[in-house]
Amino acid sequence: MRNVANQQGWVVMLRTQRVSRSSVSVLVLFACCLIGPSVSVSKADGIDDDLAAVARTGPGGRGSVAAGTATRRLSRNGLELLPRLLQAMDTDNIVAANWYRTVFETITRRELSRDPAPEFPVSLLRSYVTNPKRQGRVRRLVLDLVERLEPGATRALIPGMLDDPEFRDDAVAAALTRGDRAKQAGQTDTAIAEFRKAFRSARSPGQVGTAADRLKGVGQEVSVVAHMGFVTHWHLLGPFDAPGTSGFELVLPPEKQVAAGVDLAATYDGKGGGKIKWVRHHSSDRLGQSNLIRAIAPVKEAVGYAYTEVLSPRSQTVQIRCGADDNLTIWLNGKQVLKRLQWLNGTRLDRFRTTVSLKRGRNRMLVKVCQGPQHKNPAVPNNWSMQLRICDAQGGGVGVTNGLPAVPEKNAANSRELNR
Amino acid sequence: MRNAFCNVRDWLTVLVVISAVTGVVRAENWSGWRGPSRNGVSADTGVPVKWSAESNVAWKTPLPGSGISNPIIFDNRVFVTASDGKSLANLHVICLDRDTGEVHWQQRLWGTAPTRYHGNKSSMASPSPVTDGRHVWAFFGTGDVFCLEAATGHLAWHRSLSGEYGVIENRFAASSSPILYRDTLLLQVDHYGDSYLVALDHKTGANRWKVDRPGRWLSWSSPQLIRLSNGRHELIVCGSQRVESFDPGSGQALWSAGEMRRECIPTPLFIDGRLYVVSGPSGPSMRIRPGGRGDVTSTHVEWKNSRGSPFVPSAIVVGKRYYLVTDAGIATCLDTTTGKSVWQKRFGGGFTASPVAAGNRIYWVNESGVTLVIRGGGDRYEELSRNPIGESVFASPAISQNRFFLRTTRHLVCVKQSDEKTP
Numbered sequence: 001m002r003n004v005a006n007q008q009g010w011v012v013m014l015r016t017q018r019v020s021r022s023s024v025s026v027l028v029l030f031a032c033c034l035i036g037p038s039v040s041v042s043k044a045d046g047i048d049d050d051l052a053a054v055a056r057t058g059p060g061g062r063g064s065v066a067a068g069t070a071t072r073r074l075s076r077n078g079l080e081l082l083p084r085l086l087q088a089m090d091t092d093n094i095v096a097a098n099w100y101r102t103v104f105e106t107i108t109r110r111e112l113s114r115d116p117a118p119e120f121p122v123s124l125l126r127s128y129v130t131n132p133k134r135q136g137r138v139r140r141l142v143l144d145l146v147e148r149l150e151p152g153a154t155r156a157l158i159p160g161m162l163d164d165p166e167f168r169d170d171a172v173a174a175a176l177t178r179g180d181r182a183k184q185a186g187q188t189d190t191a192i193a194e195f196r197k198a199f200r201s202a203r204s205p206g207q208v209g210t211a212a213d214r215l216k217g218v219g220q221e222v223s224v225v226a227h228m229g230f231v232t233h234w235h236l237l238g239p240f241d242a243p244g245t246s247g248f249e250l251v252l253p254p255e256k257q258v259a260a261g262v263d264l265a266a267t268y269d270g271k272g273g274g275k276i277k278w279v280r281h282h283s284s285d286r287l288g289q290s291n292l293i294r295a296i297a298p299v300k301e302a303v304g305y306a307y308t309e310v311l312s313p314r315s316q317t318v319q320i321r322c323g324a325d326d327n328l329t330i331w332l333n334g335k336q337v338l339k340r341l342q343w344l345n346g347t348r349l350d351r352f353r354t355t356v357s358l359k360r361g362r363n364r365m366l367v368k369v370c371q372g373p374q375h376k377n378p379a380v381p382n383n384w385s386m387q388l389r390i391c392d393a394q395g396g397g398v399g400v401t402n403g404l405p406a407v408p409e410k411n412a413a414n415s416r417e418l419n420r
Numbered sequence: 421m422r423n424a425f426c427n428v429r430d431w432l433t434v435l436v437v438i439s440a441v442t443g444v445v446r447a448e449n450w451s452g453w454r455g456p457s458r459n460g461v462s463a464d465t466g467v468p469v470k471w472s473a474e475s476n477v478a479w480k481t482p483l484p485g486s487g488i489s490n491p492i493i494f495d496n497r498v499f500v501t502a503s504d505g506k507s508l509a510n511l512h513v514i515c516l517d518r519d520t521g522e523v524h525w526q527q528r529l530w531g532t533a534p535t536r537y538h539g540n541k542s543s544m545a546s547p548s549p550v551t552d553g554r555h556v557w558a559f560f561g562t563g564d565v566f567c568l569e570a571a572t573g574h575l576a577w578h579r580s581l582s583g584e585y586g587v588i589e590n591r592f593a594a595s596s597s598p599i600l601y602r603d604t605l606l607l608q609v610d611h612y613g614d615s616y617l618v619a620l621d622h623k624t625g626a627n628r629w630k631v632d633r634p635g636r637w638l639s640w641s642s643p644q645l646i647r648l649s650n651g652r653h654e655l656i657v658c659g660s661q662r663v664e665s666f667d668p669g670s671g672q673a674l675w676s677a678g679e680m681r682r683e684c685i686p687t688p689l690f691i692d693g694r695l696y697v698v699s700g701p702s703g704p705s706m707r708i709r710p711g712g713r714g715d716v717t718s719t720h721v722e723w724k725n726s727r728g729s730p731f732v733p734s735a736i737v738v739g740k741r742y743y744l745v746t747d748a749g750i751a752t753c754l755d756t757t758t759g760k761s762v763w764q765k766r767f768g769g770g771f772t773a774s775p776v777a778a779g780n781r782i783y784w785v786n787e788s789g790v791t792l793v794i795r796g797g798g799d800r801y802e803e804l805s806r807n808p809i810g811e812s813v814f815a816s817p818a819i820s821q822n823r824f825f826l827r828t829t830r831h832l833v834c835v836k837q838s839d840e841k842t843p
Contacts, residue, residue: 059584061625064577071575094564095578098529102575105528137530140506169506340589341637342612348591352612 047081050074051088054099067099075106079118082107086128089138101141108145120149129157136166162201165394172202172211179214192218199227203395205287205349229389229397230288231308231365233404235264235278238296238304239371241271247303247370248327248341254305258366259334262307271302278307280404289347292369292384300374300382306367309403310390312358318398322367322388323351329368330388332356347385350395358390362403450493450820452550453597453642459689460736460776462819467778469793471824471835473810478823478836479521484512487545488772489597491827493518493820494553497570500832501558503544507534508593511544513558513568518821521834525573531562533582535593540814540829541732541772546595547642548816550605557605557622561593565607567625577625581609581618589613590638595685597642601653601668604628610639610659617643617657617671629671636660639684641699646690648711656695656710658684663697665710675712677721679704686734686774691756694722696742700729705744707759723759728752734774734816738782739797745771745784753801765801767792772814789813789828809833 050070057063074081081103089100111118128134129143146153159174161167179194192215199211199222212224225232240252254262270276283290296304312318320338322328325347330338338354371384390400454460468476485504492499496519502512509531515524534544542561549558555576556568563582568575581588588594589612596608604619615633620626636659644656645668655668660683664676681703689696690710698705704724712720728744728751735744741762742754749769753762769786776783781804782796789809795802811828818825824835 057578059580060627061577061579061621064624068574068576094530094532094580094583098564098566098578099575101529102527137509340612351591352589 047074047077047084051084051100055088055091055093055096057095057099058093059095067096071099071103074103077107079107079111079120082121083124086138086142090135092135097135097137104141112148120145122146122149125149126153126157130161132164132166139166162197168201168394169204169207172198172204172207175201176207176210176214183214183218188218192220195220202227205395209286224286225288227397228287228395229391229400230283231310231388231390231400231402232283232285232288232290233402234281234283234290234306234308235404236281236290236292236295236304236306237268237276237278238292239271239276239299239302240268240304241301242303242370243301245301245370245372247301247372248329250303252303252305252368254307254366255331255368258331261334261364262305262366264307271297271299281306287349287387288389289385289387292371292386293382296384298382299384300371302371302384304369304371304384306369306386308365308367310358310363310365310400311403312360312363313399315360316358316398317355318358318390318400319353319355319393319395320388320390321350321353321395322386323347323349324367324369324386325383326370326372328352328370328386330354331366333359333364346383347387349387350389355393358398358400448820449495449553450491450818450825451552452492452599453490453548454687454734454774454816455776455818457690458599458642458644458687459691460734460774460816461738462776462778464778464819464822466822466837467781467819468822468824468835468837469781470805470838471791471807471809473808476835476838478519478834478840480831480833481516481521481523482831483514483827485510485545486540486543486829487827488541488543488595488815489545489548489827490816491818491825491832492549492551492556493818493823493825494551494570497524498825498832498834499549499551499556499558499570500827501545501547501549501560503531503560503562508544509534509562511558511560511562511564511566513549513556513566513573515556515570515573516832518823518834521832527566527568527573527575529564529566529575529578531560531564532580533587534562535588535590540812542592542595544593546593546640548597550598550600552600552622555622557598557600559594559596559598559607561588561590561595563588563594563609565598565605565620565625567605567622576623579620579625581607585609585616586613590640592640595640595642597687599643599645599655601645601655604668606643606645606655606668608639608641608643608657608659610636610641612637615639615659617655617666619668619671631666631671631673633659636662638682641684642687644688644690644695646695646710649693650711652711654710656688656690656697658686658688658697658699660684663688663695663706663708665712675710675714675716675720677706677708677715677717679706679717679721679724685732686730689735689737691737694756696735696737696756698729698735698744700726701731701746702726703729705729705735705742705754705759707742707756725754725759725761727754727761728764730771733771736775736777736782736796738777738780741797743775743782743796745775747771749786751784762799763801774816776817776819778819783817783819783824785813785817785826787812787814789826791817791824791826807835 053066053070161171175198179191182190195214202208264278267277485502487502489501498516511529514526544561547559565579567577615636618630619628639659641658655666662676665674681699684699695708704726706724707722709720730746745751749767773785780797784792791807793804815827826833
């Protein structure tokens, strides 16, 4: 909110908004606060000291006593504090943010309970809500307040926030609703446009799937796999023998080779005495899940490996999100980046996440998936599976593509049976 | 247990004696998860046995969002936690008037890292808060711990354990309820990531000690604090595969026993010098003599029985009987001395809430909101009443000052005796 255009916007609002005399000072304070520290009202005073005391809270309960004293004092202020308070609340220090929030709640509750309620700086609050650079949690809190002051504000603001980091899900839900209504009204083109908007912006798996389903319902096919960044092309190796739950700590040949490069031509002694070798695998599952029972073998107490190479269009920081039944370990470009112990919990979407750096071009990834013993209840079906995607922090694809040579589909073990 | 909490209880005991002399009925607070003893048992004698959605309801107050934490009661205040909003990361601590249900204060706070949750059966507000009457400590599945002044709701300190030690990786959200020990707040944080126990200074939130638990993963169980006959305290923790004991003052490991299941939810009980632990389904209930050192599986486990073991609800002991209910509603009564089965009965309905008891009455609340009251301690099953509240219930109830508190999916309901005078 510090660029010139925004500052001009504030000036326009200050000129055009109908305000009472008492709220002029609130507006000026808020605008000055947002314009920057050079304005005289932001000089150090008791309020600045108190806000700063709260900002110093942190790990280990640090600064709590001072913050307690400061927030008691800050809470005695009226609406004139809101601009500076909201500025301070725009922090990624969750502890400080909560202290500030207690002040915000106290002041707004008290002012809302007055009869008549004083005039809140609604336009300014709206601008705070629509600024995607602000902390999402604070924007949402302020939107709640705006909604109380101007019922219907949420409905008016949300549709324009399809790519907003905080309100994206709300806007996608609104687009889906509009699409449904259009479809019911026989306006197919409008429905398609709304569903496409929803799909393009959707990041939560449920909404991605819903938008894809809606598009399919109007004759439009889209790829959930590409949109969400699932890795579906693999070389698979297994099963290695791993009695009980020993597999997690076993160090088998692919792990020993991981720094220098996995030998895809090698053969090994597998579980049961037979020779095992790497085989190509492609998952046709909508959410990229690989069924290792089918693709490797219907075994228990074993270890399997999956290897792939992906191409990144640039050097970038991404998330690997994954899940497996049972537990999994991941090496990226020879370095272990995730190791999670779990047994018998099913492959759940995005169960685990880790942030990694991809280099531009080819990146090598090895995944180890253990298969534990049968559940004590013999009725629990044998499951051995994995799922992995590479995405940005919001869950969207990052342009990573398969780097393995193409093979005819008929030559690849497949996981199409998991299609949902 | 020379702590503030215990001092208050001492005073309450004095009050009860005075009241008995003067003919006035007084009763206990319910200051944390499963009440004052953490065993689900109240010393109250005048707790209602019959009610419905329309009758004997003293008050009913709507609650925001969701939560399966039990309400806690201290004197005239009732505290309850809830969560709502995006990913249930908007956290609430609410203080209500015990007599009227009016909201004294409500603090809304942000959670650091909401975990996955599972419909009605869990929430970011699954752990129950705890109070000493002056402060309320609330832990949430987001990994946040808050200390608030009981009278005003003013924040005293906040710890973001997720921010400091990593996001809690727990598919149904963390539900372990903290416990007070002297001037520390003890928390069990077991999950797929780095599990640990931590003791926080109850006034400042600073760490007193922290013990990493690399061999323990997912668990929802709440720790238990026990006092041995020699006056020493032990912190009892049910985790994956083992129940373990620690020195609550230092975090030093004392003993452990095996045969627990991979995932533990029920809270251990401590009755007459013996521990009762269970982890299911199909895992064993075990009676353990505490006070050992090292692995005591073969020396201190007095009996074990896998009959009727629940996954979620904790057990309860009344007299010489140990009671369990499975999540599917099969109730089992075992003899506390031998571990042998006394009776088994299908209650009806699913169960997430843990039972509570007052006197020899045991209260079982099913997910449909029907509270079944049975007479406990005997050799035969004896049903006293079935009381529908008309709303789903997943939270464990609370008993305090002869009132029964039910947290439904939408309301906090206070049930009174039919002849209780309106305050």
